[in-house]
Amino acid sequence: MKMEDIAKLANVSKSAVSLAFSGKPGIGPDTRERILQVAHEAGYSPKSKTITASRSDKSLLFLVCTNSGIVLEEYYQQPFFKELIQFIEERCRQKGYSLIFSTVDVEFFQRDIQMVAEEKRSAGTIVLGTNLTREQISDIHAKLPNLIVLDTCFDTLPVQFIQINNVMGAYQAGAYLCDMGHTSIGYIASNVRIHNFEERKRGFLAALMERGLKIPEAQMLAVAPTILTSQEDLNRQLTVYLESGKTLPTAWFCECDYIAISAMKTMSELGIRVPQDTSIIGFDNITESVIVTPELTTIHVEKERMAVLAVDLLTDTIEQGTQVTAKITVDTKFVERNSCAAPATFVPKGELTEQA
Known part of the structure; x- marks a missing residue:
């Protein structure tokens, strides 16, 4: 045989x-x-x-x-x-x-x-x-x-x-958003919990806490972590949030690049522009992070x-x-690309001095 x-x-x-x-x-x-x-x-x-x-x-x-x-x-x-x-x-x-x-x-x-x-x-x-x-x-x-x-x-x-070093990577992301002037920040988590995601959450929240910020419960969303396309579930969560009269956060941290890319596609369907209306940061720096538009700001994992x-x-x-x-x-290493911008109402300190 x-x-x-x-x-x-x-x-x-x-x-x-x-x-x-x-x-x-x-x-x-x-x-x-x-x-x-x-x-x-x-x-x-x-x-x-x-x-x-x-x-x-x-x-x-x-x-x-x-x-x-x-x-x-x-x-x-x-x-x-x-x-x-x-x-x-x-x-x-x-x-x-x-x-x-x-x-x-x-x-x-x-x-x-x-x-x-x-x-x-x-x-x-x-x-x-x-x-x-x-x-x-x-x-x-x-x-x-x-x-x-x-x-x-x-x-x-x-x-x-x-x-x-998941804690370090997520901390870098949180510090970056705060330093850009974001004070209203959302968090899109995986609805499947593992060690890595728990550590990322700890690091991100620590960066915000050091700067006197918290994420309201309504701005903590959760979606499937392995989908690169738009997600109906995220669309629903964002729609409910906006229809309640709440203002969209000016930035979001996503626990992995899959979630970040999915979030950008879902927000585009809702008419939300990235980064003009809201900024997005991912984690992992997968190849797809430079294929999407805008290219994704993310945390580089030293896979090699x-x-x-x-x-x-x-x-x-x-x-x-x-x-x-x-x-x-x-x-980890922080990788700055085009999916993040300062909030529309934010004016850097140096510019405030010049205007005065």
Whole structure:
């Protein structure tokens, strides 16, 4: 039996079968599981499996747990994760390692993690921890000890973490808006809560509090965090806000670029101009932030630096047998573009002096 036969039995393409056997992204977990089940029932054993096993000492596993909230089944198409994976693959090649992929469905978390552990296809594992709880990461670590977790952090776990300095990035955004003269500021949050978003909220509110400002409850909105188009739900929230007679905030902070881009498109449908009527700041600096009009002011996440640190820290642990764990926080950079402007009524102090 050949790979083509498995493709016909599973009613998929040959390339989909190849992706299922290699563990690489490109197909959903349901399709992958169906292909593997068909192959098992047909008694087919892919040749690549033996090769992978014999080279497991020079392979790293990139493990992703998907759900319907933040990390989607097509995570490899989500801009932030896509860029991060590309940098990880590049660093693995530079270090002489291959990178293989495995996806775990959060709904079947314990079963799938056990299967990954039993396969023993790699010398170490990089876990995308964006959407994972402390307990889930602890379970993964118990089964996959050579582990580093990206994009989250739990201080009390003896696990290696590399995370974004979310507090710093959001603080930078808050300070920037205040320094531009904004005093009426809105906040558009994700309606799915994770570690990163909670930290961003903390940093942004801290910047405002230091300057004597607060965000009224009515100016705290929440929407889906993985949609780049306009959102009916946000349209409804903004419409209700405006119809109540309240004045539109002169600026908004959005917890990620997805939300910021979606907000700009939704506001455009309502006749709200950015930045003339209101300013918008995002977070992550995904590629799409320079494609939209106006280009998005945002917080740059050092995805390449995080990838390099993850691969280097993991390979050093594998090759040198290092037992000491580390938790690394990578700082952000503020990126000023065209989606922000001073409020229409704001006059800089220097100009006030000149007018006097």
